[in-house]
Amino acid sequence: MTTPLRAVTLAGAVRGGRSSARAETEAALARIADGNPALNAFVAVHSDEALADADTVDRRIAAGEHLPLAGVPVAVKDTIWVAGRRVTQGSRLFADFRAPADAIAVERLRRAGAVVLGMANTSEFACKGVTTNPLFGPTRHPMDPALTPGGSSGGPAAAVAGGLVPLALGTDAGGSSRRPPAHVGVVGFKPSFGAIPYGPGFAEPFTGIAVMAPIAADVADAALMFEALAGPHPRDPDSAAVAPAEDRPAASLTVAHSPRFGLDALMDDDVREAVDSGVEALARAGVRIVRRDPVWPAGVTETALMPLQHAGLAALYGDAFRRDPGLFDPDIAAQIERGLSLSGAEVAAAQLLGAEVARALAAAFDGIDLIIGPTTPCVAWPLDRLGPETIGGQPVPPRAHAVFTPLFNHAKAPALSLPCGTGRDRLPVGLQIVAPRGMDRRVLRFAAFAEETLAAGRQGSHP
Structure with missing residues (x-):
């Protein structure tokens, strides 16, 4: 590469x-x-x-x-x-x-x-x-x-x-x-x-x-x-300034390691080992690492939130789908069809759950500066499949590879994926670094430190 x-x-x-x-x-x-x-x-x-x-x-x-x-x-x-x-x-x-x-x-x-x-x-x-x-x-x-x-x-x-x-x-x-x-x-x-x-x-x-x-x-x-x-613009009413850069060394931060981000999710051993190794290297470099998981609302999964995407697709493209379903990627057509079948109450329930997710993540940062864990539970898979057939040695649905990222979108928080070693066949693994909303520069500053620390560790292991 x-x-x-x-x-x-x-x-x-x-x-x-x-x-x-x-x-x-x-x-x-x-x-x-x-x-x-x-x-x-x-x-x-x-x-x-x-x-x-x-x-x-x-x-x-x-x-x-x-x-x-x-x-x-x-x-x-x-x-x-x-x-x-x-x-x-x-x-x-x-x-x-x-x-x-x-x-x-x-x-x-x-x-x-x-x-x-x-x-x-x-x-x-x-x-x-x-x-x-x-x-x-x-x-x-x-x-x-x-x-x-x-x-x-x-x-x-x-x-x-x-x-x-x-x-x-x-x-x-x-x-x-x-x-x-x-x-x-x-x-x-x-x-x-x-x-x-x-x-x-x-x-x-x-x-x-x-x-x-x-x-x-x-x-x-x-x-x-x-x-x-970055920075607000009058043409985007949702745009906003984020916090300025902090003059805090990485060793002064309290970083929570959450191996599965508090989710009941399957994970491949090679990815877990790569992430754990990266976390251990950060601890050796002086980062204060604690073990803590976010406590999410009961029943929260990506599946529970997906009605928002399906309903959005149906609202935008449902008429075109009714006229000619063959215009669409079959997987997208299936999402539109599901969206057309949803009730207003089901969509509203997903919206309410998204708001609860945001509050739950905010609470997780009480006394914590950052949360780190895996970006994905697996490495890359064959091109002709929607997702890996198994994760953690068990059969999984096509979206099981996506489990660790969506909740941070609903929480509107910054999250960065940093290369963190390799898994099977030397395929890359990512470490995900998350901060409270608006603390984007904290994520970037810590990620730069983590990048340097992990690179030094790799060089030290291959003299």
């Missing part, structure tokens, strides 16, 4: 005149031409527009502008509006859609000097745990083309892990930009709800929890991207 040039380094080189935005864009386009056919991470590459944008960046640098992301090539998930570009959501319904405007996050990427190269693959409407859709087919894992990177931001994650671009912008409404990064060995950061303005763009099936999510090769790059994107 190729490691891309870090965004921090690349932007510094462009700002310092040691490279140019055009040169970096041309190099990225060459990497995509060489590497993307095997991955199908990009579904559209806009070479002419990207080179023109790169030339604009170079002129801005020459005029004395300070651009934090100067010349950094970026992939944007094919659900996020980029003005004038074809943005499809992986759906036949939007096969010819051209975005009338940039999403605010894309505006801010451009303002910071980034160059949008093209659109990265997603599951249809970003509502599936693998990355495949009727328009573009599957994205493949950079380490093994027989495996999936997961979903729904599998295209952005594979583009970064495959060395095509240093940064990608995904979305996350249930783990879509944490699980794929965990599976391919990069960093995926789900900010607090509202930390990065959302829209203008497509209506979300899962309202009130979806966020824009930086994906990067390391924490420093994810933090650089976050700082370029």
Whole structure:
């Protein structure tokens, strides 16, 4: 698996005149031409527009502008509006859609000097745990083309892990930009709800929890991207400022290790061992680790909350489904059909449960600064399946791989997936780091410390 040039380094080189935005864009386009056919991470590459944008960046640098992301090539998930570009959501319904405007996050990427190269693959409407859709087919894992990177931001994650671009912008409404990064060995950061303005763009099936999510090769790059994107905007009434950076060493934090985040969930031994090993390394480095689980409302599972997604899909696309069910990915069609069958009371019950989840997580941080545990209970699985057939040696339903991420969306809290060793076949494992809502910079600061600590441990074990 190729490691891309870090965004921090690349932007510094462009700002310092040691490279140019055009040169970096041309190099990225060459990497995509060489590497993307095997991955199908990009579904559209806009070479002419990207080179023109790169030339604009170079002129801005020459005029004395300070651009934090100067010349950094970026992939944007094919659900996020980029003005004038074809943005499809992986759906036949939007096969010819051209975005009338940039999403605010894309505006801010451009303002910071980034160059949008093209659109990265997603599951249809970003509502599936693998990355495949009727328009573009599957994205493949950079380490093994027989495996999936997961979903729904599998295209952005594979583009970064495959060395095509240093940064990608995904979305996350249930783990879509944490699980794929965990599976391919990069960093995926789900900010607090509202930390990065959302829209203008497509209506979300899962309202009130979806966020824009930086994906990067390391924490420093994810933090650089976050700082370029974060902050309220008058066009997004849900956007809000988050807490400033804290000047607290990692050893002063109290960190709860929650091996299954308080859920009755199956987990593979290789993933558990990798996460436990990472937690032990942090403890040896002086982090105050305690054992504590969140106490969730009775009956809380992702399944209990899924009526919100199914009802949202039905509200948005139910009429089109009734006219022609064959337009949709069969798995998405099944979700729409379930949504059409739900009662208002069932949807309201899921909304109420989501609010209880948020209160439960807030209570879990009493005396605790961070909670850490696994991002996923398993490593990547074969490309032709919705999920692994077994976890923990037992047969599981297709969404069992997604158990550890969605509750933090409903709690609107920041959560980051950090590479944390490997499991079977040397496939990557992710450590998930969670903080109270608004404490995004605490997550990033601790993740940088954890990244350095885990890297030092790996080097020490291989002299």
